Amino acid sequence: MQLAMTTGMAYIVDDDAALRDAIPWLLRSRGIPCRAWESAEAFLADYSDEMSGCLILDLRMGGMTGSELHERLIERGCAMPVIFLTGHGDVPLAVKALKRGAFDFIEKPFNDNELADRVHEALQHEQNRRWQDGMKAAVLERLATLTEREREVMERILAGKLNKVIADELSIAMRTVEVHRAHIFEKMGVRSAVELAQRLSLLGPPGSR
Numbered sequence: 001m002q003l004a005m006t007t008g009m010a011y012i013v014d015d016d017a018a019l020r021d022a023i024p025w026l027l028r029s030r031g032i033p034c035r036a037w038e039s040a041e042a043f044l045a046d047y048s049d050e051m052s053g054c055l056i057l058d059l060r061m062g063g064m065t066g067s068e069l070h071e072r073l074i075e076r077g078c079a080m081p082v083i084f085l086t087g088h089g090d091v092p093l094a095v096k097a098l099k100r101g102a103f104d105f106i107e108k109p110f111n112d113n114e115l116a117d118r119v120h121e122a123l124q125h126e127q128n129r130r131w132q133d134g135m136k137a138a139v140l141e142r143l144a145t146l147t148e149r150e151r152e153v154m155e156r157i158l159a160g161k162l163n164k165v166i167a168d169e170l171s172i173a174m175r176t177v178e179v180h181r182a183h184i185f186e187k188m189g190v191r192s193a194v195e196l197a198q199r200l201s202l203l204g205p206p207g208s209r
Contacts, residue, residue, distance in 0.1 A: 008053030008123045010034035013043045013069065014085065015061040019108075023056065023115070030116045032123070040064035044072060051080065052130065054103065054122035056115075059086035059093060067097060074100065079129065081122040085110065136202050143200075145187045153180040157193050158200070 010032050012023050020036040027034045037043040040057075041064055055073075057066035064072075070082055081103035086093070094105040103122045106115060146154065149170075156166040163181070167174040190196045 008126055009051070010054055010056055010119050010123070011043065011051065011080075012036040012056045013040055013061070013066065014056070014058040015039060016058065019058070019085075026112050026116060027119060030120070032116070032119055040066065040069035040072075043069065047073070047076070047078070049077070051078075052126065053080060054119060054126055055080055055082045056119065057082055057084050059084045059097070067093065070097065070100060070102065081125050083115075083118055083122060132202065139188075139199055139202055142188050143203075146184065150180050150184050150187075153177060154184050154196070157181060157184070158197055160193075 010023075010027050012020060012034055014020055014023070014036070015038055017038070020038065024034045024036055037046070040061060044064075055070075057069060059066040066084055070084075073080075073082075082097075082101075083103050084094070084097050084105045085108055086105070087108040097105055103125065104118050106118065152170060153166055156169065161169075163174050163177045167177045170177070185191060185196065188196055188199060190199055
């Protein structure tokens with residue numbers, strides 16, 4: 001599901017003072033709020049799990065590099081999309097960064113429109129990820145309210161089995177299956193087996209629930 005508006009902030013970490021002036025000016029002119037830091041160490045000192053948006057990191061900086069900062073943030077559970085900037089065109093470093101989940105890798109000097117467009121896309125990506133995380137948490141919360149018997153019935157409903165078959169398999173009355181089915185739909189906030197399957201698909205394969 002795509003959300004209509006992007007929110008969040010662009011966090012810029014670059015030891016080049018000229019770029020710390022130019023990039024915020026560019027992004028703010030496109031309606032993107034941003035903040036800038038002169039070093040990875042300074043950003044880490046201010047970093048909070050509450051930050052939402054995307055990161056624009058200079059790959060090679062004095063002290064901690066952009067790549068090292070990315071690793072530290074991953075270790076802290078940060079999932080914000082990262083756009084690396086580099087003036088060196090180092091392909092192995094680009095491949096390594098992308099394998100670690102970097103959103104993009106842009107060479108300096110960059111095209112203003114290209115950078116602004118990628119930042120917009122990164123912010124949309126982050127917004128969608130947070131929306132999906134919120135939906136998963138809501139489904140898991142509802143799933144936790146089911147009793148063990150209701151889960152047994154639910155798995156059989158998802159397998160497309162009729163109430164009579166479910167009743168035979170669980171050695172219970174068909175009326176009891178009907179009552180469990182009604183409770184399951186009510187607790188999961190759905191009106192049909194199809195809707196139930198769609199909601200649970202947010203959690204991935206059955207083994208991951």
